[in-house]
Amino acid sequence: MNFNHKYFFLFPGLFVLIGILIFPIIFVVRLSLSGWNSYNPGLDYIGLENYIRLFTDDPRFWESFFRLSFLSVTTVILQYVIGFALAHMVWKDIKFKRFFRVLFLVPMMTTPVIMTVIWRTFFHESLGPVNDLLSNFGVAPKWLTDPVIAKFTVIIVEVWQWTPFMFLLLLAGLLSLPKEPFLAAAIDGASPIRKFIYVTFPLMAPISIGAIIIRLIEASKIMDTVYVLTSGGPGTSTETSSFYIFIKGLREFQMGYAASMSFTYLIIMIISLTIIAKVLTKILLKE
Amino acid sequence: MNKLYIFLKYFFIIVWTVFVVAPFLWALTTSFKDFQSVNAGVTYIPWIDFEPNLEGWKVLIKSPAKGGVDIVEPYFNSLFVTCAASLISIILGTLSAYALSRYTFKAGFVKNNDITFFFISQRIMPPIVLSIPFFLFLSSINLLDSLTGLIVVYIVLLMPIAVWIMVDFFNKVPREIDETALIDGCNPYQAFLKVVLPNSIPGLIVAGMFCIIFGWIDFFFAFILTFTEVQLLPVKIVALNSSVTPWWSLSASALVSVAPLIIVAFIVERYLSKGNLSGAIK
Numbered sequence: 001m002n003f004n005h006k007y008f009f010l011f012p013g014l015f016v017l018i019g020i021l022i023f024p025i026i027f028v029v030r031l032s033l034s035g036w037n038s039y040n041p042g043l044d045y046i047g048l049e050n051y052i053r054l055f056t057d058d059p060r061f062w063e064s065f066f067r068l069s070f071l072s073v074t075t076v077i078l079q080y081v082i083g084f085a086l087a088h089m090v091w092k093d094i095k096f097k098r099f100f101r102v103l104f105l106v107p108m109m110t111t112p113v114i115m116t117v118i119w120r121t122f123f124h125e126s127l128g129p130v131n132d133l134l135s136n137f138g139v140a141p142k143w144l145t146d147p148v149i150a151k152f153t154v155i156i157v158e159v160w161q162w163t164p165f166m167f168l169l170l171l172a173g174l175l176s177l178p179k180e181p182f183l184a185a186a187i188d189g190a191s192p193i194r195k196f197i198y199v200t201f202p203l204m205a206p207i208s209i210g211a212i213i214i215r216l217i218e219a220s221k222i223m224d225t226v227y228v229l230t231s232g233g234p235g236t237s238t239e240t241s242s243f244y245i246f247i248k249g250l251r252e253f254q255m256g257y258a259a260s261m262s263f264t265y266l267i268i269m270i271i272s273l274t275i276i277a278k279v280l281t282k283i284l285l286k287e
Numbered sequence: 288m289n290k291l292y293i294f295l296k297y298f299f300i301i302v303w304t305v306f307v308v309a310p311f312l313w314a315l316t317t318s319f320k321d322f323q324s325v326n327a328g329v330t331y332i333p334w335i336d337f338e339p340n341l342e343g344w345k346v347l348i349k350s351p352a353k354g355g356v357d358i359v360e361p362y363f364n365s366l367f368v369t370c371a372a373s374l375i376s377i378i379l380g381t382l383s384a385y386a387l388s389r390y391t392f393k394a395g396f397v398k399n400n401d402i403t404f405f406f407i408s409q410r411i412m413p414p415i416v417l418s419i420p421f422f423l424f425l426s427s428i429n430l431l432d433s434l435t436g437l438i439v440v441y442i443v444l445l446m447p448i449a450v451w452i453m454v455d456f457f458n459k460v461p462r463e464i465d466e467t468a469l470i471d472g473c474n475p476y477q478a479f480l481k482v483v484l485p486n487s488i489p490g491l492i493v494a495g496m497f498c499i500i501f502g503w504i505d506f507f508f509a510f511i512l513t514f515t516e517v518q519l520l521p522v523k524i525v526a527l528n529s530s531v532t533p534w535w536s537l538s539a540s541a542l543v544s545v546a547p548l549i550i551v552a553f554i555v556e557r558y559l560s561k562g563n564l565s566g567a568i569k
Contacts (some may be wrong), residue, residue, distance in 0.1 A: 005475040006390035013383030013446060015403070017409065020443050024420035086303060089296050100300060102556045107307055109548035113506040113521045114541045120313045121534050129313055131328035172559055186506050192292055214410075224506045228525055242415040250417050250511060253341065260427040269411060272378070 023190050032260035050260035052128035061244060061261055062235060067267070068240040071151065072219035075158040080212055081161065083166030088200070091174045099170070108164035116228040119157050120144070147237035150230050154238055157225055162218070166200075166211055173207030205284040213277050220269055309414035311542075319342040325534045334537035343535030347543065351490070358523055358540050365503065365544075366522040368434055372441035373498035377491065379442075380406075380449025387450075389465065406450040409443060414507045422511060432516045432536060440508050445498040452497060456490030457483075493558050496551050503548060520544050 035046045054061060090100050107115070122128050123143035131140050143153045181203065185195045223242035226232060232239035232247070245265065249258025299521040316333060317325065324330045324337030347358050386392075388405050421440055424433070430436035464486060468478035484491075509519040517527075524540050527533070 006386050006392070008476075009382045009390070009443065009479070010392065010402070011387030012381035013406075013450065016379055016442065017406065017446055020439060021409070021417075022418050023424060027420040027424065028416060032425075083304070085299065089300055090469055094296075094300075098556065100304070101559070102552050103304060103307060103554045105556060109500055109504075109552050110545040111504040111506065111521050114524050114544050115310060115538060117525060117527075118310050118541050121317065121537070122310055127325060127329060129329050129331065160310070168555070175559070192289070204372055217411050221415075223415065224510075240541060245415045246418075246511075250422065251413075255419060255423070262413070265413060266416050269413065273411060283451055286516065 002120050014154070028060055028259045028263050032263050034256045034259075036255040036259075037257070041253075041255075046256070050257050051264070053257065054260055054264060060239075061241070064241045064244040065265070067151075068220065068222065068242075069272075071154060071158070071222055071240065072143075072216060075155050075162070075222075076212060076215045076219050077153070077164045078159050078165040079215060080208070083206075083211075084170050084204075086163070086167050087174055088196075089172040103168050105164050107161055107169070112225045113228050114163050115161060116132065116225050119153075119160075120229060121152055128135045144230055145234050147234050150234060150238050152228060154222075154229060157229060158219070158222065161225070165218075166215055169211040169214065170204070170207065173204055173211070177203050186192065199245055209277070209284055210281045212280060213273065216273060216276060220273070227240070297503045312537040312538055314542055317534050318536075318542060319362050321537050343533075343537075343539040346533075346536045347540055349361065354542065356523075356527060356536055358520065358543065361518045361520045361523040362544070364434065364517055365427050368437050368441060368509075368519065369499055369502035371434075372438045372445055372502050373495060375438070376442050376445035376449045377495055380494070381484075381487075381491065384450050384453030385457055385483065387454050389462070403450065407447050409447045411441075418508065418511045421508070425512060432513050434517055436512055437509060437517070437519070440512065441502055441505065444505060444508070445502055448497050449494045449503060452494040453487075453490055455493075456487060460486055489558055492554065495560075496555050500551060 030043060033047065034043045034221050036042060036044075066113055086104055088202070090097055094100070123130055125131055125142055125144065127141065128143075130143065132165075132238070134140060141149050144150055148153055177200075181199050182195070185199045190198070221242060223246070226240055226243055227246075228236050230238045232243050241261075242265075245258050245261045248254050248261065293299050305396070314329060318328065319333055319339035319341070320337055320338055321342060330336035346356050349357060383406065384484045387399050392399050392402060394451065417440075425431040425433075460483060464482055465475075465478045468482040469475070473481065504521075506521040506525070509522050510525075513522065521544070524537070524544060527540065
């Protein structure tokens, strides 16, 4: 095949992507070394001052980061367990198989912020149906204004929204599995549970890793749900890193400082996701 | 043992179904309520608990001057931005994916897999990291608050998805197809257009669906990069939420906005059952 053609195929996409991205990334790094804020907009050079402030004098950023880790890991684990269970259930023949498959996919097709607006009315403390039904049992949790419960509300909404994506990836994986191991297991008379532990799960390990990593990547960006549901509140109890950077950068216009935070955040994300991918591969593929 | 398993299975499916459907049902009933039936305690069943009316739906098409919310224009903006960005991403992404699947590239230590990873890894980028430079950049070239600016940003969001799905898909299309076409006297572009593309329609549809989903549901960039000239649907609806709370029009507009994507769910399911998605995540 001719040598030159391949570049004509590859380069348009590659260069458009690099062209759009290169400026913002360089600019974030440069901006993070400046003191750009609303009083003093401009690319002056203040060295590492922003980074020093971030690492020594801003517990709120680190708190928001650990909160984000907690939220994303919890939601992804829940999504994986539920998504796998659902995918396994509609994998083989059950009644109304296609109906359930479509139904279980629907939430991921809906716009998160718009559904969150609905969830807000759903969890409304006096006018929402959840507390109305729960009031029969004499409890009325403060879904949106209690610092602890609000986190779980965010988790519930995230699980509703994104379990379908996990379900989709895992079901696609299940449908692509080879038939022979299952025949062998059936001949050996394995019970459903043993079949799952010794055949299905190991075969699904590589797909599971892929699905978990993809979801972790997306979950690490949790921000619009939080913005609409609780606005990071009560206090800062549901504030995630993205949301904190958003407040600093585009509400208080401390652009320089926000840029240093977002660059740090990006680096931490890349490192931690790489580590998680390595660890998961080690654990799941060893068995 | 087996009976217990089947019982648990159906129990779980029913519980999850209720959970999935609940917010939609709630939104559907709420959209027919009026002020009284929202604010004087929780009501569920139309005609019994409250008298349904169409006010929530009527205000959707009224102009704001007449007390409506007018989601028609944001609707078409959203549709246009999503489709334009998806189309550009699919075209560029498919070309790149084809190159990455069929040819070998080598530039120093950078090989095919690294280029593929570069494309896909753009999803790792938190939107907030890009939003600040994009905000300043677009305002410096006067594209802030414009459709063009948004489309440019959305290409970054969507092209990784297109490349990710198409590379795997092309890897499954046998190489012999292009080789036969080349022997028959096509040049590589003709081979690609006339032979490979027609054989890749399922992959293109799946990639297109995913681009449309992730373009349509994005809120963050639209929220930061547009203000008044151009409003996208999610931004418009969320803005409704922060003003007084007309739950009925809120619910109606939410339902209208999620409706078109339900069709996408059917298409995705169809291709899923045929096994066309299977390669994508390995």
